[in-house]
Amino acid sequence: MITKVINYIRRRGASIPYYAVNPIKSDFRKAFGYFLYGDGIEIGALHQPLSLRGTRVRHIQYVDRMPVVQLRNHYPELSSYELVQVDIIDNGETLSAINENSLDFIIANHFIEHTRNPIGTIQTWISKLRVGGIIYMAIPDKRYTFDVGRPLTKIEHLIEDAQLSDEARREIDIEHYREYAACVDKKTGHEYEQHVKNLVSSDYSIHFHTFIGECFVELIKYLQMGKKGSLSLVGYADTVKGNDEFIVILSKGGLTFDS
DSSP states (O other): HHHHHHHHHHHTTTTOOSSOOOGGGHHHHHGGGGGEEEEEEEEEETTTTOOOSSSSSEEEEEEEEEEEHHHHHHOOTTTSSSOOOOOOOOOOOOTTTTTTOOEEEEOOTTTGGGGGGHHHHHHHHHOOOOOOOEEEEEEEGGSGGGGSSSSSOOOOHHHHHHHHHHHHHHHHHHHHHHHHHHHHHOOHHHHHHHOOOOOOHTTTTOOOOOOHHHHHHHHHHHHTTTOOOTEEEEEEEOTTTTTOOEEEEEEEEESSSOO
């Protein structure tokens, strides 16, 4: 398995160290915890924070855009689950409450697909990391989630999103909401129009973009262009049978621990 992972990355011109983690099909997230160390944050953990058992994490804080009480109102479908206590109220895309070069890691599982500007978001995360810092992402594979009927977000779309003004991006957001209402929530007619209005007015956190592993690696290659040495892909596992996500581990300027 891990040989295939390494070869997959090297064929696409991305960097990977000469050591590797041996991910087990049923426990990819735990295996890639190997890369985590020091002090950091997890964004949008809700009811599924990453287990840190066996990692070298010293301290973690949980970031979300609302306190727990408001999150429960926003996500009534999670009413039966325990949510993690939110330590920092902040927009996970901008992290304005976090100082630059202050973190050893950022965990963002099933989050990047919720962002309006994935390129800008990852660039912001990089700025918050110390040299050698880690971005840990588990990303849903659209082929095995409720996004299966939606078109794949292409790199050209992501580049355009990064270049738009906030106002122009909000206009495109409405098209994303429309696609989501039709393809995911299966709304039609008058019900469809009302549902779109409800999603927009509540600023509901839909999947604004959809991904598969191969296309996401292309996004990382784009981020590496012109910034040699500032971003490395140091871990990757594609979606395997029985799973619905792939995992990407990025490092700012290389790793600080022995390989």
